[in-house]
Amino acid sequence: MRKLNFSEAAEDALAQAMAQDKHIIYFGEDVVANRRNLLVRFGKDRVRNTPISESAFLGAAVTAAMSGLRPVVEIMIIDFIAVAMDALLNHAAKIETFSGGKWNVPLVVRAACGGGYGDGGQHEQSLWGWLAHIPGLSVVVPSTPADAGGLILAALEHPNPVIFLEHKLLAENWLDFMGTGGRKTVQFDVPVEGARGPAPRKWQQIPIGQAVERRKGSDLTIISIGVGVHRALEAADSLDEQGISVSVIDLRTISPLDKGAIIESVAKTGRLLVVDEDYESFGLSGELAAITLEAGIPLKYNRVCTMGTIPFSRELEDQALPNVQRIKKAAVSLMEN
Amino acid sequence: MRKLNFSEAAEDALAQAMAQDKHIIYFGEDVVANRRNLLVRFGKDRVRNTPISESAFLGAAVTAAMSGLRPVVEIMIIDFIAVAMDALLNHAAKIETFSGGKWNVPLVVRAACGGGYGDGGQHEQSLWGWLAHIPGLSVVVPSTPADAGGLILAALEHPNPVIFLEHKLLAENWLDFMGTGGRKTVQFDVPVEGARGPAPRKWQQIPIGQAVERRKGSDLTIISIGVGVHRALEAADSLDEQGISVSVIDLRTISPLDKGAIIESVAKTGRLLVVDEDYESFGLSGELAAITLEAGIPLKYNRVCTMGTIPFSRELEDQALPNVQRIKKAAVSLMEN
Amino acid sequence: MQPDLWALYRLMLHSRLFENAVIHLWDEGLISGEMHMGIGEEAIVAGIVSQLIEGDALALDHRGTPPLLMRGVDPVLLLREFLGRPDGLCAGMGGHMHLFSREHLAASSGIVGASGPAAVGFALSGVLQRPGTLAVAFFGEGSMNQGMLLESMNLAVVWNLPVLFVCKDNGWSISTMSPSMTGGNLLDRAHGFGMPGIAVDGNDIESFYAVGEEAVQRARNGEGPTFIRASCSHPEGHMLGLQLQRIARQPLKEMGEIAGPLLRSVTRVKGASLRERVESVKEILSMLGKTIKEEYIPGDDPLKLTRQKLIKDESRLDDLEREVLQEIEIVVEQALEPEELELGRTQ
Amino acid sequence: MQPDLWALYRLMLHSRLFENAVIHLWDEGLISGEMHMGIGEEAIVAGIVSQLIEGDALALDHRGTPPLLMRGVDPVLLLREFLGRPDGLCAGMGGHMHLFSREHLAASSGIVGASGPAAVGFALSGVLQRPGTLAVAFFGEGSMNQGMLLESMNLAVVWNLPVLFVCKDNGWSISTMSPSMTGGNLLDRAHGFGMPGIAVDGNDIESFYAVGEEAVQRARNGEGPTFIRASCSHPEGHMLGLQLQRIARQPLKEMGEIAGPLLRSVTRVKGASLRERVESVKEILSMLGKTIKEEYIPGDDPLKLTRQKLIKDESRLDDLEREVLQEIEIVVEQALEPEELELGRTQ
């Protein structure tokens, strides 16, 4: 199997879909420069620059989707969704219900997310659990090139809005843009397997709502998503040496959650550790606690999340985001109690 | 003690604070008409109409708060916050951290919230758990006139942003505005004790982050907020007759949560039922599960929340919002398993 | 082209009588929540909607009833929607602020300004899929301060899209006089975004139709968006049952409730100077007075104005009016019929 | 009043040399993340900031370094902030896009358009608490399509607030030519919101200063906000290390990386017509060419222009330049000194 970078994989799958379905159009700020390969292949009607007017162009994408197009809208980084939140909260997510199920919104919102490269707290948020709170939105976060391609394909087939988030530590174009800037003098803790990996020649969907077990273990289940999965895997290897056998589940989709996979694993291990780069409170980590409790599983629970506004300083940032150290500590304490 | 309506109480406490602190200013859409009593008493410099420009005036409130004023900004109903979310997510909530703790944002955002009067899903959301996900924001939701006054006072003393939400079924001005419209022909399930109740002559703060036990019981803890508290109390009385003894905790503040009160009660009863008018997933109900699990309490857990976009039809709406029936059923099932 | 005044009058009258029925049902408590009428806007709506062709799209605000009716949505479905019935237009899930008709490419929103981006999206898909079609955004003048609407005007210009931005200017946004919160002038704003802007009397269907026609032409010819500012008034006020409206109708009763707290606010110790307080009271009274005068006792009713032009043929007018009235009566009757049992349920 | 060109040149030079040092440290990898320079904007910033008095406020965008320096923020603190140090201006928590100085009433944001509302809020508190003061919003021309900025202009007008809306127009927003995404013209937009708008050469400190002076006067006199559109360019491009910038500097190396996928996109089966594809390639090449020409090899450097006016007194100029250079060297040295041990820690 060929190997691709994360961004290449997403673009490759997207191009495959655009070649098949001419209703797919792509717009956002600077896409002429940043998505130039799509522009060249599919032309300027289908690949468009926008003004810096997120609320207008995301709002427009909603009705474009309702009237026969299948827009992929790029919000440069997910932090900026705040200026356009109304289009998601009050429109994209609700119109299927409002219309009595008669009208749907097949929209893909694509955005870079996440931190770990020192860009400050207004530019490194994850926000996936926050978005997932809104009924009517699906939220997917691939952690490998293969998933990036498979999930964007699924998003493009989905009858309702999907938020597709790419972590900047995985997507080399965004890391180059916002972190490296062509410098040889900076280094980031990029998960190798997440940034480059095998990719099929012809892409197939990875169904939305399907988690995957990345590692089998019997003492403890770590559930994570995005870069967190790679941190968890690294921690798991090291915990193994300490005699703690860890299962790692990559959710891939936050909303809808793959309840079956979650419950099955936690039922086996009896211990759940959530590793979530989104903010700790009122988000994904809590929801996973609720789901397992609702299923009647007695469990021990812990979480390693982003604790507050992300600091600019690389050192403080590394502490604030879920890191291997914190994961190991939390796992050990789960085993002890 | 005198008795006041919910809105009267909030206004009374606000007026008390404005009389004492001339830095408090008040603005929002239509406040000249809707907050006319404050306008008359405190003058047009301090009580101002705005254009329908939520992102501009909420953004302005942030820096006004940073430079010596103490703004109370009215977002008519919390659903509309979506058009101004950036001011909260990327500014109000983050500036204290960004400035290294050197600059704070003493801002109060006041908004009506909640459903139960047939206004449709873009106008009846609660969103408190969603807002609480953002580190740096406090979120308070009073359920009685006394709490409305005491909490707005606390919000006005708080060094950082507080979202103050008033449920439309409690606040008679908003219910008249959006629900009743002077009609004698419509009825809503208004919780009597929430809409009118005792109020002190001189208001004292009710500290932010302090829950209150509204009812003592030994079998089961219901945790709720806003109108949900009253629904829970009603259900509890009825459950009592079935021999189920229910404790009801009114959070009053969503963020920060009163972890002590929550854990203490659940540790006693071993059963937690969350009644939350906000959307079910990735919100308050999950966070409460996480908190109790983190505290190492073995518990049974269930929740009654708003399940999806709120339907317009009164009948369907009543099913979608947490109602006494659903609460009782959930409680009974918690006892059975 | 000369507009067919008879057809337009019929459209307007149908909408007016339908909405009158809605008022009645709302008063009776059969319709819940807020209720914003399009009464007073009929000439604007008819003037545009009558010029639409298949494939054109409508982006509506909180006053979506007239445009949907005139576009051909089944009035029975519409009314049942307002009644919150499962057999309503949106299965009772939307309500009057959230009306959707896929077959008519018509979408509403209760969020001020949202019709701007919505129209842009419709127009984009029109350009790519239905050449020659256009999209209309209806909104009030108060919405002209909402960022997403302003952004959407620019977007329509730079993408050169066939959008009609139709601003129904009644001078009020709820209880605020819009000019007091709006800097500059709306036509200049449109120009500032690179779009022609035209002001027109929205009560005069003939002038309005002509302006609309030109804008429709431009859009269909690929010449881009146009902004139209059309004056109108809302004799039913911002929404049914708003306190202001009640004061307008029963001043003694309703003012009584307001006056007490207001007077106490004048006299309580601590606060602004007495002069300032009296000024504020005056401002509130003037606001009340103005809204009553400007809104609830409006000068020009677009229906009356149109009717005058047709009065010379009185018998035809009579027939038409009787016919429309009957239509609406039947609509109401049908809408109120008991729901049909769903087969699924009984099986 | 005549501006003191010597003082202004000193401000600008100080900022330029400081930023040059920042570039160096960023290249070295000592500063993380994105880095947007104010190089090229110095005349605009100096022309306004030099006219500020105590109590005036600054609302800044992602290019906050020059305004903060010129306003008197300690450059050592600023540089330490960029280095992410706990003894930086914001304790290393903010970084260059999120700079705050409470004592200078200066707040930044990395969100496009946010400086508009921020300036309005500062101005409101100024009017109520510090009469005669004003607030400045700095932003780029690309931001003029962001709703909250447009809204804030209207808000400043209707509240009659002392705000200077200063648009630094370099013609580019990242890699997009702003005029291609901006309808109408920016001065008309300001007028549309009821505000005077003036265009001026932002590289010519004297003309700009005069325009700024008038706007400052209006604001202090309670005559409301003013919009200024000042042209400039960014010889360092949108931000350090942006691919475009790298192409500009090492075309062969960087174009190589781009060319492969681009050519494959021309030839892959399925997609647009060949003509369209070739057109798109041309557009991309033209964009590259333009950005290199317009941005990275700019015509007018405000520092050079000002310097020419002072060159007649060469020895004074020499002294000044040597002095400023020395200052900056000391700043860099101090900023790089090891952090002092916090007493708290050792106890």
Ligand SMILES: Cc1ncc(C[n+]2csc(CCOP(=O)(O)OP(=O)(O)O)c2C)c(N)n1
């Ligand atoms: C974003 C947002 N802010 C506030 C409101 C509340 N609101 C509903 S209608 C309205 C006034 C709109 O005025 P205008 O645009 O002139 O329309 P009109 O009602 O006069 O037809 C307001 C403020 C809303 N629905 N959405």
Ligand SMILES: Cc1ncc(C[n+]2csc(CCOP(=O)(O)OP(=O)(O)O)c2C)c(N)n1
């Ligand atoms: C809301 C939002 N959208 C997008 C961005 C990404 N972004 C940062 S700077 C910029 C371009 C701004 O252009 P302009 O206002 O002309 O300022 P310049 O960089 O040219 O000084 C963009 C799109 C952002 N920071 N915030």
Ligand SMILES: [Mg+2]
């Ligand atoms: Mg209006």
Ligand SMILES: [Mg+2]
């Ligand atoms: Mg620019």
